[in-house]
Amino acid sequence: MHTKEIKNFDAIVIGSGQAGTPLVFKLASQGQKVAFIEREHFGGTCLNVGCTPTKTYxxxxxxxxxxxxxxxxxxxxxxxxxxxxxxxxxxxxxLIKKSVDGIAQGVKNNKNISFFKGEAYFEDHKVVAVNNELLTAEEIYINVGGSAFIPEGYEDVPYLTNQSILELEEIPEHLVVIGGSYIGLEFGQMFARLGAKVTIIERGSAIIEREDPETSQTIQRIMEEEGVDFRLGAECIAAQKDENGGIVAKINCSKEGAIEIKGSHLLLAVGRRPNTANLQLDKTGVKTNEKGFIEVNDHLETNIQGIFALGDCNGKGAFTHTAYNDYEIIAENKFEDKNRKVSDRILTYGLFVDPPLGRVGITKKEAEEKGLDVLIGHRPFSKIARAKEKGETEGYMSLVVDANTKKILGATILGVGGDEIISGIINIMYADKSYEVIRDSVQPHPTVSELIPTMLESLTKL
Incomplete structure (x- = not known):
């Protein structure tokens, strides 16, 4: 029995990321009294330590x-x-301050939103504690996001994460990056261009192993030409402080055996984990999987009716655009009587190295592994007039088409403008139309996009 008074709301939103923030304003606009809880900063990962700052860099x-x-x-x-x-x-x-201040002002001026700054955790079934106050609501939305995963053995090493590296005031002399995936590659190329020596250490036999080998190899070669050093197949990775305030990474590398790499700074980029550990979800019965992600159904509801999980913490996508889509699913199903589902969305993302990678659907490698009957389109950027005119001919475009239905199953565009060009293919996939729609379209010349119809004129069997 709680002796403390419990404050009643129509809804509680925990976390102000790309799903939580628009949802708070939507609920409030519909006349609901909303408790809005944030422990760190308005706008979540994307705005403060993710897309906005990194793309600025x-x-x-x-x-x-x-x-x-x-x-x-x-x-x-x-x-x-x-x-x-x-x-x-x-x-x-x-840039960040302007956006954060905008959210703060909007919250302050809205009489239906009560803001609580602090760490939220469940005290009982649908009872949330924050700053020694108890709140309850029939509907609770969890949008607590994720943070950098720190493996064991780095407690006494002065490491950086994707968050703390953005606070540096001086360019590292030698940045050692552990992890050859999306975050490690973006920071690696960025700091190499800004003047740092960069070494990227990856346990796998290739960087970004989920991509096609051609994608991994092309990006690695482009970055190597810019001076980035890669150490792949690195087992037994460990690191320690050195006497000059820098770090020493010890690796057992497939190529050279056991070696030491001395650096001035160490960035750990080995993955993300959901921020669910401190929520005390057991008090309200919400289920998580073995990695800590909150389990949700197609409408983002947990196993407890009225409790929903949105964004990175539900494991249904680890992107700003999937988090925002989570918000759209909740808002439209609740207020517009729609039946939007998580399973309706098509996987798409970008890797913002330069040239950028735009990705949608499955890769050629996945089609092969699944034994699918597919047709492949492929075109190197070196054959694209506009790329030659720009002097940026690195990369390629590739498309996977279902041989029977003629529907596009996936695409990879690695090259100048690839992050934007991919949207034309995404639109055809959402329209559920044949690849022939693009093949027979007339695109403006001279653009990179005009080579997509040309590529589609000569598909080959996988």
Whole structure:
């Protein structure tokens, strides 16, 4: 029996990420009294330590690359361009502040939203505690996101995560990255362009192993040409402090045997974990899987009626766009009598190295592993007029088509504009139309996109 007074709300939203924030405003606009809880900063991962800051840094790194590659296009740029990380960070901080302040102002001015800053946890069935207050509601929405996974053995090592690396004021002399996946690659290329020496250590035999081998190999080669050093097949990875304040990574590498790599900074980029450990979900009966992700159905409801999980913590996608789609599913099903489902969405994402990777659906490798009857389209960027004119011919585009239904099952566009061009293919997939729709379309010249119809004229059997 609780002796403390329990405050009653129509809904409680825990976490202010890309699903929680729009949901709070939507619920409030429909006249609901909402308790909004956030322990750290408005806007969640994407805004504060994810997409917004990293893409800001990627843009600065791109400027640096352009300053060093003028000669190829007949532009003589005097040597001496150098990156000022203090200024780059200040620009990033200002961009974030504007968005965070916008959310804070919106919350403050809304009479239907009661804001609580602090860590939330369940005290009982549908009773949430925060800052020694108890709140209850028939509907509770959990949007607590994820954070960097820190493996055992790094407790006494001065490591960086995707979050703390964004607070550096000086460019690392030698950045050692453990993890050759999306986060490690973006930071690796970015800091190499800004002037750091970069070594990326990966346990697997290839970087981003879920992608087609051609994608992994192309990105690795592009980054190696920019000076990034890769150590693949690295078993027994460990690290320790060295006497000069830097770090020493010890690896047993497939190529060279046991070696030591000395660096000034260490970035751990070995995956993410959901922020569910402190929620005390057992008090309300909500089930999680062995990795800590909250289990939800197709409408994002947990095993407890009225409790929902949105965003990275539900394991149904680890992206800003999937989190925002979670919000849309909840809001439209609740207020517009729709029947939107998680299973309706098509997997899509980008990798924002340069040139960028745009991905949708399955890869050629997956089609092979599943023994699917498919047709493959393939075109190197070196055959695309616009890429040649831009002087950016790295990469390729590839498409997987179901041989029987003629529907597109997946696509990979690695090359200049790939992160934007992929949306044309995504739209055809959502329209559930044959690949022939694009093949027979007329695209503007001279663009990179115009080579997609050309590629589709000559599909080959896998």
């Amino acid at each position: 990627v843009a600065s790194a791109r400027r640096m690359w352009e300053a060093k590659h003028g000669d190829e296009l007949g532009i003589e740029i005097p040597t001496g361009a150098k990156a000022n990380l203090g200024k780059i960070k200040a620009r990033k901080d200002a």
